[in-house]
Amino acid sequence: MAIKKSELYSSLWASCDELRGGMDASQYKDYVLTMLFVKYVSDKYAGDAMSLIEIPKGASFEDMVALKNQPDIGDRINKEILRPLFAANGLEGSMELVDFNDDDKLGSGKEKVDTLSKLIAIFENPGLNFKNNRAEDDDVLGDAYEFLMRHFATESGKSKGQFYTPAEVSRILSKVISVEKANKPSYTAYDPTCGSGSLLLKVAEEAPNGLTLYGQEKDIATKGLAIMNMWLHGYPEAAISGGNTIASPNFKEVDGALKRFDFVVANPPFSVKNWTSGINAMDDEFNRFRGYGIPPEKNGDYAFLLHIIASLKSTGKGAVILPHGVLFRGGAEGEIRKNILQRKWIKGIIGLPANLFYGTGIPACIIVIDKEDVESRGGIFMMDASKGYIKDGNKNRLREQDIHKIVDAFTRQWEIDKYSRIVPYSEIEKNEYNLNIPRYIDTQEEEDVQDLNAHLNGGIPQKDIEALQEYWEVYPNLRKELFTPLREGYSKLNVAKSAIKSTIFDHSDFTAYNEKLDVIFEEYREHNHARLNGIDQNTKPKAFIKSIAEDLLERYSNRPLIVRYDVYQHLLDYWNETMKDDVYLLVEDGWVAKVKRIIEKNKKSGKETDKGWTCDLIPKQLVIDKYLVKEQQELQDLEAKIEGIQAEITGLEEEHAGEEGLLSEASNDKGGITKSTIAAFIKENKSNPNEKEAVKLANTILELFTKEADLKKSLKTKEYELDELTLAKYKTLTEAEVRTLVVDDKWLASLQAAIQTEIDAISQRLTGRIKELAERYENTLGELDNHTKILEDKVSAHLSTMGLVWN
Template sequence: MAIKKSDLYSSLWASCDELRGGMDASQYKDYVLTMLFVKYVSDKYAGKNDLIVVPEGASFEDMIALKGKDSIGDDINKKILRPLFAANGLEGSMELVDFNDDDKLGSGQEKIDRLSKLIAIFENPALNFKNNRAEDDDILGDAYEYLMRHFATESGKSKGQFYTPAEVSRILAKVLDVDKADVPSYTAYDPTCGSGSLLLKVAEEAPNGLTIYGQEKDIATKGLAIMNMWLHGYPEATIYGKNTLANPQTTDEDGNLKRFDFVVANPPFSLKNWSNGIAPLQDEYKRFQGYGVPPEKNGDYAFLLHILASLKSTGKGAVILPHGVLFRGNAEAGIRQNIIERKWIKGIIGLPANLFYGTGIPACILVIDKEHSESRTGIFMIDASKGFIKDGNKNRLREQDLHKIVDVFNNQWELAKYSRLVPFEEIEKNEYNLNIPRYIDTQEDEDIQDLNAHLNGGIPQKDIDDLQAYWEVYPNLRKELFTPIREGYSKLNVAKGDIKETIFNHPDFLSYNTQLDTLFAEFKEANLPEMNAIDEDTKPKAFIKQIAEDLLQRYANKPLIGRYEVYQHLMNYWGATLKDDVYMLVEEGWVAKVQRIIEKNNRGKEVDKGWTCELIPKALVINTYLAEEQQALEALQGELETTQAERSSLEEEHSGDDGAFGSLDKINKAEVTRVSKELKAEAQPQQTAMAAEPDAAYGDKLVTDLQVAKKWLKLYTKEANLKKDIKAAEAELDKNTLAQYGKLTEAEVRKLVVEDKWLASLYADMQTEIDGISQRLANRIKELAARYEHTLNELDTETLDLENKVTAHLEKMGLVWN
C-alpha cells in the first residue's frame, strides 16, 4: 500500500508520545527527527552506492536488533549514528542527539522500554519508504513540516524560532525570481537558517536546484538542518555553526563576506544582545559603513545590513522582520533612509499577526532587488494582514492567500485596499516612514444611516447603487426588486420573506448559474484526460499545480465569484483527499483494493470491524450498482423510524398517573407484558366483546388500557422484526458490495474515482460558492429593507399607541399617573 500522509503523521506523533513524559518538545523533537532520518536514509540508500552512504551495521534494520538490550542507548550512539555520520563526512560537524541520556530518557529498564517502543513505531508498514514510486514524493517533506510545526507549537514562544511556517517560506521563495535560476551553480544563503526549511523552499523553486549555504548558531538545530538537507536531496549543502553576526562563516579567500545570488532569512525578532562579540564601528566586514549602527537592544537592522552585504550586485533577497522596522525612529530611521535612497527595496508585504511561533506580533517581508535598482521608481506594497484562517491559537495563511500575494507582487497589480506602487517622492514626503497603513487604506467603508429615509421612508438609491457589481450580472433583477418613489429613494417590491426566493428564481440568476456550470464543465472536459492519465510516471505536485492553475485562470475576472476562493476549494480537497488518492494511484494503479479494519478493544485484543476501500468509498459503489438494494434497506429503516416514533408517542400519551403505563418505573417488554396480563385478568368480562369487535371503542378504562398495552407490544414486536430484517439486509448489501468491488473494471474504477468522487465533490464545493453570491445579495437587501421599513413618524405613532394601551390597563387596575 502507498504511504498515506494521515497514517504517516499519526505514526510519527505516536513516537512523540513515547518520549513526552521525559522532556519538553524542544528536546524530544531531536530524538524523533533523528529516528525519522535514520529510517528514511536506510530505506532509500542502504546497500546502494549513492550520494548518501549507509555503512554495514548502521542501518535501521540493525537498530531493530538492539530492541530490549541493556546497551540499547549506547549502541544507537556508537553503532548506528556515529558510523552513519562519519561515512558521509559529517563527523564533528553536528552534535549527535544522545540516546544514552539517563536524565532525559530515564535509566535502566525505563530507558530500554522507551527506546524499544520508539524503534517499534518506526517499524510500522506505513513508514516504509523503500517503494515510493512518485519521483517528486513530498510526503516525507510534509511529515517533517508537520512535526516541526507541532514541536514549535508545544515548545512555546522562546523555543519556536527554529521554524518558519511553510506558507510564509513559500512566499519568500516565489517573489525572488528563483525560477529563472536555471543552473545549480546559483547560490542561496540563509544567515539564520534554523532547521533549513526556508532554504529548501527556495531551492524547490529553482528548476535544477541551487547551491545551498546556511548558518545556525544553535548546535542541535544545526544538526536538524543538515538532516533536513539530506532528507530532501541536498546532502552537499553547507551548513555552518556559530553566531552569524559576530562570526560569519561564509567568507571568501580574502576574508571578505561571500556574496550570493539569493538570500532569505527569518532572523530572531528584535534581538537584544545582537552586538555581543562585535565592534560595529570597527566591523571588519564593513556591514554598517554608510548606513549607521542599529540600536544596541534591537538587532533587526543588524541582520538586514548583514543580508545586504551578503548579496551580489545582481542579488535578490527576502527577509521576515517585525513591522517596527518600517517606522521606528532614531538610529533605525537613519538606516532605513540610507537603504531606501539606494532603491534596493523592491517591495514590502505586510503579513497577518500571530503567524509565527516565536511571537504574536505582526511581521512583514522585505523584498530586496539590487539588480534593477537604477530603474526603480517606488516600492511596491501589499497589505495582506486580513487574509488568513484561524488554526488553533495561531493564524495561518491559506493557499488562496499565498497565491494572491505572489500573483499580485510578481505582476505588480494595484488592487484597492490591498496593494499599490508607492513612489519614492511620496515616501520622502513621509520622512521615509514605510508604515503600510500610511499608503494603503484597508478600512471598510462605513455603512451610513440615511436620515431622510428614516423620516420619509424608502431605501436610499446610494445603497442600491453600491450593489452595482450584482446589477451588472443581474440587470433585470434590480427593476423587479425596486421601484423609485422619489428622487434618490426606492421602495422594495417584494416582502422581506420573499427576497431570497425572488433572487434564486429570477431568470438573470438562473442564466448566470448556467454560465458558471458551463465554465466548470469546460474545466472538467479539459482536465479529464490528465486525471485519467495518472500512472507510475505522474508527478503529484506537477499534477495538482497544472489543474489548480487551470481552474484559477478559468475563473479569473469572472464577476461576483472570486477565483482565489474557487482555487482554495480545490486545494482544500487536495489536502484532505485528492493528494492521498493520487499517490495511491501512482503506487498501485487503478485498482480498488479493499482491506479489513482491525482495531484493538479495551483489553488489547484485535477485533475485525469490517472492511473498507481507501480509493473508492462504499457509497459510490452502492449508488452506482446496488441502488435498488439500498432503496429497499432505506425503506425498512424508514418503516423502523415510523414504528419507533409511534411507540414513543404511545408511551408519552399514556405515561400519566391515570395512563396505562402510569404505574411503571420503566417501560419495557417485560413490564408491559406483566401489566397486560394483569389488565386482561381484571377485564375478563369484556374480552368476548373485544374479540367480536376489535376496533370498537370501549369506555371502560381497564379495556382501554389493555388495548394500549397490546398495541405497544405489537409495535415492539414489529420493531424487533424490522431490526432483524435491517441487519440481514445490511449484511446482504455489504456482501454484495464487497463482491461488486471484485468485479470493477479499470474503466469503471476511473469513472468512479475521477468523475463520481473527485469532480462531483469539487462541483458541490463550487455550488456553495455560487449560492453564497446570492445569499450575500439577499442578506444585504433584507438588511436595508428592515432598516428603513418604518418611518420615524410611524414608529412614534406606534409608540404612542402602545403607551395609551398601557395607561388604559393601569387605569382599569386603579392606578392613575399624576
Template sequence: MAIKKSELYSSLWESCNELRGGMDASQYKDYVLTMLFVKYVSDKYAGDPYSLIEVPEGASFEDMVKLKGQTDIGDRINKEILRPLFAANELEGSMEIADFNDDDKLGEGKEKVDRLSKLIAIFETPALNFKDNRAEDDDILGDAYEFLMRHFATESGKSKGQFYTPSEVSRILSKVIDVDKADKPSYTAYDPTCGSGSLLLKVADEAPNGLSLYGQEKDIATKGLAIMNMWLHGYAAEAKIAGKNSISDPQFKENDKLKRFDFVVANPPFSVKSWSNGIVPMDDQYRRFQGFGVPPDKNGDYAFLLHIIASLKSTGKAAVILPHGVLFRGNAEAEIRQNILERKWIKGIIGLPANLFYGTGIPACIIVIDKENAEERKGVFMIDASKGFIKDGNKNRLREQDIHKIVDAFNRQWEIDKFSRFVSFEEIEKNEFNLNIPRYIDTQEKEDIQDLNAHLSGGIPKADIDELSEYWTVYPTMRKELFQPLREGYMKLSVPKEEVKAHILNHSDFVSYNEKINLIFNEFKSDNLKRLHSINKQTKPKQFIHELSEDLLLKYAEKPLINRYEVYQHIMNYWAETLKDDVYILIEDGWVAKTRRIIEKGKTGKEKDKGWTCDLIPKALVINRYVKDEKDKLTSLETELEQVEADLSSLEEEHSAEEAAFGELDKINKTEVNNLIKTLKKEEKQMPLAAEPSEEYDTENANPLAIAEKWIKLYTKKLQLKKDIKVQEKTLDHKTFEHYAKLTEDEVRQLVIEDKWMSRLQTDIQSEIDAISQRLTGRIKELAERYAHTLDELDQENKTLEDKVSKHLKKMGLVWS
C-alpha cells in the same frame, strides 16, 4: 502500498507520545526527527554502493530493531548506529543532536528500555516503510517533516519556536525573488539564520534545476536538524550548513570577504538585543555598516538586513522577514532605512497578518531587496496582506488563496484596492522615508452610513441600492423587479421581505448566471480529463496539482461576482484533505480498487477486525452506482423502522398520564407491558363491562388492553425490523465487497474521477455561487429592515403601547399625578 499522508502523520505523532514525560517539545523533537532520519536513509540507501549517503554495515535501522529490549539499548544506539552513520558521511560532530542514553530525559533502567523499544516499533509500521514507495520523489516526507516541526513549534511556546518558519510564509519568500529564472544548479541561495532549513528548501523547490544551498545556524541542535532536513529532501551534496553566529562570525567567505550569493532568504530572530557581541560595528572587517549607519545596541533587526545586503551579488535578490517596526522606527534605524531607500534596493514590502509566527505574536513584514537594475527603479511596491488568513488553534495561518494572491500581486505588480499599491520614491521621501504601510494603503472598509431622511420618511436610499452595482451588472433586470420608486432618491421593495431570497434564486438573471458559471466548470473538467486519466508511476504530484489548480484559477479569473482565489482554495483544500492521498495511491497501485481489512487494537492490545474499506473509492460510490437495489431495500427497512419507533413513542406519550393505560407502569418495556396485558385480561374476565374513562383521558381507542396489545405488536415489529436491517446490512456489505473485485479499470476511473473528485469539487464551487445570492439577499433585507418604519410610525407605536400600559396600571389601582 502507497504511504498515506494521514497515516504517516499519525504514526509520527504516536512516536512523539512515546517520548513525552520529562521533556518538552523542543527536546523530544530531536529524538523523533533523528529516528525519522535513520529510518529514511536506511530504507532508501542501505546496500546501495552508488548512493551519495553511506549506511555502514551494522548501523542501519534494521540493526537498531535488534536492540529492542536490550538493557543497554540507549548506549548502543549512540555508539553502534548514530556515530558510525554520521562518521561515514563526514558529519561527526555536526549531527549529534540527541543522546539516546540520557537518563534525565528518557528515564532509567526498564523505563528507558521500554520507551526506546516502543519508539523503534512505531517506526517499523507499514506507514513508515520508505523502501518500496516514491515518497521521496515529491513532498510526502517533506510534509511529514514540516508537520512535526509545526507541532513541535506550537508545543514549544514562544521562546523555543524559532527553529521553524511556517511553510506558507517560506513559500512567499521563495516566489517573490525570481528563483524560477535560476536555470542552473550553480546559482546560490543563502540563509544566515537558517534554523531547520525550511526556507532554503522552499527556495530550492522554486528553481527548475535546483540550487547550491548555504545556511548558517548558531544553535548546534537546530543546525543538526537543518542538515537532516537537507538530506531528507535530497540535498545532501548541494547544501552546506555551518554553525556559529552569522553577524559576529560569518562562515561563508571568499578572499577574507563575505561570499556573495544570488539569492538570500531569512527569518532572523526579531529585535535581538545583543547583536553586536563579538564585533565593533564601525570597525567591521566586512564593511557591512559603512555608509548606512549602526543599528541600535538593543535592536539587531537592521544588523541582519545589512548583513544580507552585503551578502548579495550586484544582481542579487533577497526576501527577509522582519518586525513591522523596521518600517517606521526613528533615530539610527531611520537613517539606515533612508540610506537603503536612496540606493533604490528595496523592491517591495509585504505586510503579513499578526500571530503567524511561533516565536512572537506581533505582525511582521517581508522586505524584498533587489540590486538588479536598481538605478531604474521608480518606487516600492507595497502589499497589505494583514487581513488574509485563517485561525488555526491559537495561531493564524495563511491559506493557499492568500499565498497565491500575494505572489500574483507582487510579481505582476497588480494594484488592488485596499490591498496593493506602487508607491513612488517621491511620495516616500515626502513621508520622510517612513515605510509604514497604512500611510500608503487604506484598508478601512467604507462606513455604512445611516440615512436620516429615510428614517424620518421611510424608503430605501437609492444610493445604497446603487452600491450593489456589481450585482445589477450581472442581473440586469432583477433590480427593476425587486424595487420601485417611492419618491425622489428613495425606493421600496416590490416583493415581501421574506420572499426576497426565493425571488433572487428563481430569477431568470440568476439562473442564467448560474448556468454560465457551471459551463466554466464543465470546460475545466473537459480540459483536464486527459491529465486526470494520465496519472501513473511517472506522475509528479506537485506538478500535477500545480497544473490542475492553476487551470482552475485561470478559468475563473475576471468572472463577475465570483472570487477566483476562493474557488482556487476549494481545490487546494480538497488536495490536502483527500486528493493528494488518492494521487499517491494511484501512482503506487495503478487504477485498481484495493480493499483492506480494518484492524484495531483494543485496550488489552488484542486485535479486532472492524470490517473492510477501500482507501481510493468509498463504499457509497460503488453502492450508488452498482448495488443500488440492495441499498434501496435497506433504506426502505430503515424508513419503516423509523415510522414504527415514532408510532411507539407517540403511543407511549399519549397514554402515559396518571389514569391512562401506561399510567401505573414504572417503565414501559416488554416485560411491564406483557404483565399489564395479563392483569387486564384477568380483570376483563372478572368485570366484563369496563368503566367509563375520566374527562381528562377522553381519547379514541382508550381501551387499555387494546393499547397495550398495540404496543406489543409495534415493539415486536421493531425487533423484527432491526433483525432484518442487520441481515440486509450484511447482504449489502457482502455484495459491495464482491463488486469491488469485479471493477474494471474503466469503472475505477469513472468512480474516482467523475463520482468522487469532480462531483465533490463542483459541489464546493457551487457553494461560492450560493454565497453570492446569500450576500445580496442579506444586504437587501438589512436595508429593508433598517428603514421599514418611519419616525412617525415608531412614535405612534410607542404612544399606543404607553396608552395600553397606562390602562392596565389604572385597572390595578396604580394612579399618579
C-alpha cells in the same frame, strides 16, 4: 498495498508523542528526526557504491533494529550507528549528535530500553519505505518531515519553536525573489539564521535545477537538524555552519571579505537584545554598517537586515521576515531605514497576519530586497495581507488562496484596492521614510451609514442600491423587478421580505448566470478529464495538482461576483483532505480498488477487534449509489418504517404517559414508556376491569414495540446483505469502472459541489443585504411613533383598570 499518507503521518506523530513522556518537544524532536534520518538514508543509499552518502557496514537502520531490547541499546546506537555514519560522510565534529544514552531524558534501565525499542519499531512501519517510493517529487519523506516539524514547533511553545518557519510563509519568500529564473545549480542561496533549514529548502524547490545552499545556525542541536534535513532532501553537499552570524559570519571570499550570494532568505529571531555580543559594530571588519548607521544595542532587527544586504551580489535578491516595528521605529533605526530607502534596494513590503509564527504572536512583515535595476525603480510595492488567514488551533495559518494571491499580486505588481499598491518614493519621503503600511494602504471598510431621510419618510436609499452595482451588472432585470422609484433618491421594495430569496433564485438573470458558471466547470472537466485519468507510476503529485489547480484558477479569472481564489481554495482543500491520498494510492497501486479489514487494537489489553472492511480509494457509498440502488432503497424503506413506528410510539407516549394519562402507571422513573414497562403493566392489569381501556392501549403499543424489534432485525440482516453485496462488487470492478468512480463520481462531483457553494453564496449575500435594508427602513419614524402611542394607550388603560394612574 500502499498506505494512506495522511494516516501514516498522523500515526507516526501519535506514536512518537506517546513515547515522549515528560521530555520537552523541542528536545524530543531531535530523537525522532534523527531516527527518521537514519531510516531514510539507509533505505535510499545502503549498498549503493555510487551514492554521495556512505552507509558504513553495521550502521544502517536494520542494524539499529537489531539493537531493540538490548540492555545497552542507547550506548550502541551512539557508538555503532550514529558516529560511524556521520564520520564516514565527513560530518564528525561538525554537528552535535543527539545522545541516545541520556538517562535524564530517556530514563534509565528498562525504561530507556523500552522507549528506544518502541521508537525504533515506529519507524519499521511498512509505509515508511523510502527505497521504492515512486512519487519522487513529493515523496513520503518530505511530507512526514514537514508534518513532524509543524507538530514539534506547535508543542514547543513560544521560546523554543523558532527552529521552524511555517511552510506557507517559506513558500512566499521563495516565490517573491524570482528563484524560478535561476536555471543552473551554481546559483547560490543563503540563510544566515537557517534554523532546521526548511526555508532554504523551499527556495531550492522553486529553482528548476536546484541551487547551491549555504546556511548558518547558532544553536548547535538545530544546526544538526539542518544538516540532516539537507541530506533528507537531496542536498548533502549544502554548506551548513555554526556560530553567531552577526559576530562571526562563516562564509567568506578568499580575500576575507563577506561572501555574496544570488539569493538570501531569513527568518531571524525578532528584536534580539544582545546582538552586539562578540562584535565591535563601530569597527566591523565587513563594513556592514558603514553608510547606514549602527542599530540600537538592544534591538538587532536592522543588524540582520544590513547583514543580508551586505551578503547579496550586485544583482542579488533577498527576502527577510521582520517585526512590523522595523517599518516605523525612529531614532537610529529611522536613520538606517532612510539610508536603505535612498539606495532603492527595497522592492516590496508584505504585511502578514499576526500569530503565524511559533516563536512569537506579534505581526510580522516580509521585506523584499532587489539590488538589480534600482535606477528604474520608482517606488516600493506595498501589500497588506494581514486579513487573509484561517485559524489553526492556537495559531493562524495562511491558506493556499492567501499564498497564491500574495504571490500573484507581488510578482505581477497588481494594485488592488485595500490590499496592494506601488508607493512612489516621493510619497515615502513626505512621510519622513516611515514605512508603516496603514499610512499607504487603507484597509478600513466603508461605514454602513444610516439614512435619516429614509427613516423619516420611508424608502430605501438609492445610494445603498447603487452600492450593489456589481450584482446589477450581472442581473440587470432583477433590479427592476425588486425596486421601483419612490421619490428622488429613494426606492421601494416591490416584494415582501419573505419573498426576496425566492425572487432572486427564480429570476431568469440569476439562472442564466448560474448556467454560464456551469459551462465553465464543464469546460474544465472536459479539458482535464484525460489528465485525471492519466495518473500512473510516473505521475509527480506536485506537478499534477499544480497543473489542474492553475487551470481552474485561470478559468474562473475575471468572472463577476465569484472570487477565483475562493474556487481555487476548494480544490486545494479537497486535495489536502482526500485527493492527495488518492493520487499516492494510484501511483503506488494503479487503478485498482483494494479493500482492507479495519482492525482496532485495544491499547491496554492489546486485543484486536475486526471492525469490518473499507476501501481507501473508493468509499462504499459510491459503489452502492451506482450499482446497488435497489438494495439500498429496500434498506431505506425499512428505516422509514422503523422511524414511522417510533414516531407513533412517541405520539402515544406524549398523549397518555403523563400524570393524568391512561398509561401513567406504565411509565418508568423518567416518565417514559419502554417495552418492558408496558409488558409489566399488561401482566399486572389484564384482569382489572377498571384498566380495560388502558390495557387495550398498552397492547397496541406493545405490538408497535414488537413490530419495531422485528423490523430492526430485518434491517440488520439487510445491512449485512448490502455490505456483502458491496464487497462482492468491489472484487469485480473493472479498471474502467474504477476510473469512472474515482474521477467522475468522486473527484469531479465533490469539486463541483464545493464550487456550487460559492455560487449559492452570491445570491445569499445579495439576499441578506436587501433584506437588511428592507428591515432597516421598513417603518418610518412617524409609523413607529404611532405604534408606540397605541401601545402606551393600551398599557394606560390596563393600569387604569387596575386602579393605577400615571401623574
